[in-house]
Amino acid sequence: MKIEIKKSKKPIKYEKALKFMQKRLLAIHENKARELIWILEHNEIYTGGTSFKENEILDKSIKILKSNRGGKITYHGPGQLVCYFVIDLKKRGKDIRKFISIIENTIISTLKYYKINTFPDRKNIGIWHKKNSEINKIAAIGVRVSKWIAYHGFSININNRLDRYKAIIPCGIKDKGVTNLQEIKKQNYKSLKEKLIKNFILNLKI
Numbered sequence: 001m002k003i004e005i006k007k008s009k010k011p012i013k014y015e016k017a018l019k020f021m022q023k024r025l026l027a028i029h030e031n032k033a034r035e036l037i038w039i040l041e042h043n044e045i046y047t048g049g050t051s052f053k054e055n056e057i058l059d060k061s062i063k064i065l066k067s068n069r070g071g072k073i074t075y076h077g078p079g080q081l082v083c084y085f086v087i088d089l090k091k092r093g094k095d096i097r098k099f100i101s102i103i104e105n106t107i108i109s110t111l112k113y114y115k116i117n118t119f120p121d122r123k124n125i126g127i128w129h130k131k132n133s134e135i136n137k138i139a140a141i142g143v144r145v146s147k148w149i150a151y152h153g154f155s156i157n158i159n160n161r162l163d164r165y166k167a168i169i170p171c172g173i174k175d176k177g178v179t180n181l182q183e184i185k186k187q188n189y190k191s192l193k194e195k196l197i198k199n200f201i202l203n204l205k206i
Contacts, residue, residue, distance in 0.1 A: 003087075003204070004033075005197055008040040014047060014065060014076065017084060021151045024086045029147045037200060038084040038153075039193050042076035046168060049073070049142055059167035069142035069152040071125065072172035079160035079180070081192060084153035087204065094148055100125070100141065103154055106200045107139045111156075113195055116184055124173050127156075129184055136179035140171060156196075157181065158189050 017040065027033035048064045049071035056073050057064060064073060076082060089099060104120040107127045111118050118127045118138055127139035141154040157180035165178045181189055 003035045003037055003201060006036060006038040006040075007193065008038070011043045011078070012040045014042055014045050014067075017042075018067070021084060021086050025146060025149050025151055028086060028088055028149055035088055036084075036086040037197060039197065040082050040084065041078060041080065042082060044075075044077040044164065046073060046075050050144075052172065056169040056172050057167070058169065062167045067142075067152075069144050071140070071142040073168045074140050074142070074155070074171060075160075075164045075168065076155065077160050077164060079158050081156045081158055081196070082153060083155070083196060083200070084151070085200075086149060086151045088149050089145065090148045092204070096143075096145060096150070099150055100143065102200075102203045103141055103143075106196065106203050107154065107156065109203075110192065110196045110199050111138070111181075114181070114185065114187060114189065114192075116181065124171070124176065126171060128176070129179060131184070134177065136177040137170065137173070138179055138181070138184070156192070158192065 024036050046062055046064050047067045049067055049069045052072040108118050118129050121128055125141050126137045128135050129138045139154055139156045142152050143150055144152050159182040160180055170178050
């Protein structure tokens with residue numbers, strides 16, 4: 001069965017997206033639904049993954065929504081592309097490390113089209129950009145696997161508010177910053193969604 005592609009025009013509530021993915025996961029497990037790639041945006045929200053610690057919250061006035069995804073604290077908001085998925089790893093050799101590599105390669109190859117060179121980091125999950133001696137995160141990855149089905153996803157910062165990250169230690173990493181595509185290179189990123197989906201599907205077939 002072909003992977004379903006879903007693109008939401010209006011911002012989606014984080015809790016609503018999570019419930020949708022969990023429902024789809026059970027349906028895929030029972031062979032009642034197709035795999036899913038879902039492109040969307042969230043309104044402003046801070047979420048904490050399964051390994052976040054309270055001392056990573058710098059501004060105690062913010063609310064953190066606890067999530068069952070992997071990883072620590074991150075921020076979602078307008079100007080950030082979120083790519084969620086529900087992908088059956090039973091069809092792909094039950095190889096979680098390979099699947100993470102597929103995500104990393106998808107983001108890197110997509111950004112390369114825009115003449116932006118990025119790289120993964122085995123110690124700090126995500127996709128990074130180096131400018132002079134400064135290393136900043138451009139894309140965050142948070143995945144959970146249940147019944148050998150991977151869900152949650154990744155996000156790419158396009159033109160979101162970077163000051164929002166000052167309230168937290170993003171992804172628990174103190175010595176590196178966060179950036180977005182417009183900060184790196186001012187250009188039109190309208191076709192980013194389509195290129196990302198195309199590359200993701202291509203990489204999933206390998």
